Amino acid sequence: MKSLQLRLALALFISLICAVSLLWWQTKLSIRQLAEDNVAEHLEHDAEAILAAVYADSPSTIALTDTDIEPVYTKLHSGQYYWIANGKQIIKSPSLGEDHLAVPMVASGSRQRVYLTGPQQQPLLIMAFGYRKDGRPVTVAIAEDLSPTFILIDEFQQRFSMIAAVLLLVLVLVQIAILRKSFHSLSRLQTQIGALERGERSQIDTDVPLEVSALVGEFNRLLTVLDQRLQRSRNALADLAHALKTPLTVLQQLPREDAFRQYPELGEMLTSQTANMQRLMDRVLKRARLAGSGPTAAKFDMHREIPALIQVLKNMYRKKNLTIRFTAPTSGLLSIDREDMLELAGNLLDNACKWAKSTINITLEYNQSIHLIIEDDGPGVEDAAIETLMQRGTRLDESVSGHGLGLSIAKLIVEQYGGQLVLSRSKDLGGFCAEAVLYTADVGQGK
Numbered sequence: 336m337k338s339l340q341l342r343l344a345l346a347l348f349i350s351l352i353c354a355v356s357l358l359w360w361q362t363k364l365s366i367r368q369l370a371e372d373n374v375a376e377h378l379e380h381d382a383e384a385i386l387a388a389v390y391a392d393s394p395s396t397i398a399l400t401d402t403d404i405e406p407v408y409t410k411l412h413s414g415q416y417y418w419i420a421n422g423k424q425i426i427k428s429p430s431l432g433e434d435h436l437a438v439p440m441v442a443s444g445s446r447q448r449v450y451l452t453g454p455q456q457q458p459l460l461i462m463a464f465g466y467r468k469d470g471r472p473v474t475v476a477i478a479e480d481l482s483p484t485f486i487l488i489d490e491f492q493q494r495f496s497m498i499a500a501v502l503l504l505v506l507v508l509v510q511i512a513i514l515r516k517s518f519h520s521l522s523r524l525q526t527q528i529g530a531l532e533r534g535e536r537s538q539i540d541t542d543v544p545l546e547v548s549a550l551v552g553e554f555n556r557l558l559t560v561l562d563q564r565l566q567r568s569r570n571a572l573a574d575l576a577h578a579l580k581t582p583l584t585v586l587q588q589l590p591r592e593d594a595f596r597q598y599p600e601l602g603e604m605l606t607s608q609t610a611n612m613q614r615l616m617d618r619v620l621k622r623a624r625l626a627g628s629g630p631t632a633a634k635f636d637m638h639r640e641i642p643a644l645i646q647v648l649k650n651m652y653r654k655k656n657l658t659i660r661f662t663a664p665t666s667g668l669l670s671i672d673r674e675d676m677l678e679l680a681g682n683l684l685d686n687a688c689k690w691a692k693s694t695i696n697i698t699l700e701y702n703q704s705i706h707l708i709i710e711d712d713g714p715g716v717e718d719a720a721i722e723t724l725m726q727r728g729t730r731l732d733e734s735v736s737g738h739g740l741g742l743s744i745a746k747l748i749v750e751q752y753g754g755q756l757v758l759s760r761s762k763d764l765g766g767f768c769a770e771a772v773l774y775t776a777d778v779g780q781g782k
Contacts, residue, residue, distance in 0.1 A: 520544055
């Protein structure tokens with residue numbers, strides 16, 4: 336269970352269940368105890384009244400004045416009974432009939448509460464009191480049927496249970512509302528992280544709960560540091576290429592000096608090496624222009640980035656007057672780093688522009704994977720030479736400008752996404768065809 340909100344909700348729900356259950360159980364015990372105490376107090380009053388009606392009938396026996404006894408004790412199985420013991424003599428209420436109660440003898444000044452089953456199998460509460468009357472020990476026991484009391488307690492418990500259930504439901508709903516409100520800021524944080532992944536923002540708002548504020552602050556700091564480092568690397572690379580332009584121009588002019596005319600081989604070597612350096616710097620500067628200044632974590636918007644890339648390359652190869660056709664789904668963002676996709680597409684498209692005669696087709700598809708297919712109508716490559724092309728720095732035609740890194744760089748990018756780069760001959764245009772297949776975590780989810 337990874338949801339913190341669900342874990343808290345479940346823990347609070349269990350706590351509420353336990354609290355309400357404990358309250359229900361304690362209330363049931365308390366109500367029963369109060370009811371029995373009330374009955375016991377009533378029985379004590381009746382016992383005192385019966386004791387007042389007892390008199391000495393003889394030196395060894397006692398008798399009871401019935402006129403002072405409540406009528407309920409004379410009705411058979413009325414649910415209220417008395418039992419008087421003086422030594423072996425026992426006087427019981429007419430309501431008992433032929434039945435007996437196993438009531439213990441109680442010493443004078445003592446009392447005892449006893450629970451027994453009555454003549455009609457009803458639960459009885461018996462209060463036995465020890466007295467002395469006319470110098471004689473007398474035990475007076477008064478019993479009352481608890482069935483009516485239990486019925487009232489059950490009715491109360493049913494009403495209380497319904498109230499407790501409604502209260503529990505209300506508390507659960509309030510708890511859910513409180514949790515949702517408390518976690519709203521975290522939901523907003525999740526939304527912002529999604530926007531950060533899509534490249535729609537560069538930082539996360541710091542208006543978050545105190546418990547996660549340190550985490551958000553550190554995350555924003557790391558984003559800033561990473562972005563600054565990446566920009567510094569790009570800028571440093573471009574600055575280096577620009578800085579080398581002037582001394583490189585001087586080196587390119589040296590073979591024309593009189594001192595080098597005496598050493599033609601040395602002049603040719605210097606010319607060749609400076610030409611290679613020039614091509615390398617042109618490549619670095621071109622990559623900087625292709626990357627632009629977009630967010631480093633942005634997803635790839637094919638309908639904005641690819642047309643812009645096509646325009647850049649058309650300007651670079653304007654003398655060839657190329658027709659570049661782009662085919663892609665009508666909507667969607669690709670869940671792939673913008674810079675990686677730009678460099679991949681830029682290298683493959685640049686290679687196609689070098690060799691194409693007039694037409695280039697770009698097809699971009701995505702479902703479970705990203706398929707980027709770039710075809711041209713150039714001379715193409717024989718099957719036997721494809722493996723050689725994938726080697727870093729290899730070029731099949733030295734007369735075409737470039738330093739042979741484009742396809743190998745594209746291969747490295749594709750392999751980073753667990754895919755593959757397939758080189759073949761184009762079936763539609765007859766020239767070179769490069770198909771890059773990349774796998775990402777949520778291809779097709781962008782909107």
